[in-house]
Amino acid sequence: MPDLPEPQRHVGNLIRRAQQLHLATWARVASPDITSAQYSILAVLDRLGEASQRELCDEVDLDRSTIADLVRRMEKAELITRRRAEGDARRNVVTLTAHGAAERTRLAPLVVEVQRELTGHLDAAESTALFQGLWAMLEGAGRDRSSDSRA
Template sequence: MPIKQNDPKALAKFTGSLVRRAQQRHVAIWLSEVSAEITSVQYAALEILQATPGVNQRQLGDELDVDRSTIADLVARMVRNGLIERTDDPDDKRSYVLYLTADGKKQLALLRPRVEEVERVLTAALTARESRELRRLLSALLPPQV
């Protein structure tokens, strides 16, 4: 039996379709609640740099689970926008270490409550236990981090 066009229930048996639709919902909520200028990946980078100032670009890419060209573009954009600063790594002259700028710290503090609101809106139909279980199950779909 063919799948009816525009029938979201027909695709509900496919995990990938559900993940894609959930991601689309996340992006829509992010744009309305958080920022059209700072993406969720950029926000995650700000959080990582707040927790571990001075990590190098490769380590940040590993933490964000993005490839080398993506992290290079992301860092360049964030440097251009004044959110982070990039300096030579004193231990490896071929590498850069990254720090939040004063504006990056300010943006992180401003955005954090909005990001928490995205989480609340996105999981409003779930109990706290179901939210934890959803995060556990989604994490199980990802390859283990080395």
């Protein structure tokens, strides 16, 4: 929107502000203790049963150091367990604990509520367009990163 002043007219500014809104809404509605990134790991492990830390990186699109820190904190909170993979001492395999599975189940409807609060004032077409636009932006960035890594 060229008629808006800086920085409001920049997509990056809007993304930053939307992320701040998401974080505040998440802490208020879902959990002040389990982050949305940690919830993503719980959801992936619930779906896959177990995953290596590398697989978690790919599934939730976070770098290795961030995943390592999240896994360490989640293990300390007894949400997950981590063990060395049989036959590969460099690979950690991560699984949900009973507590982690219970938290995943408890949080699932709250995650839906977070999304409803964030997008509830949008009509269906706007909500779909927002999702599709963000997805396309991230997919395009992913293609750019993969082509950069081949260079």
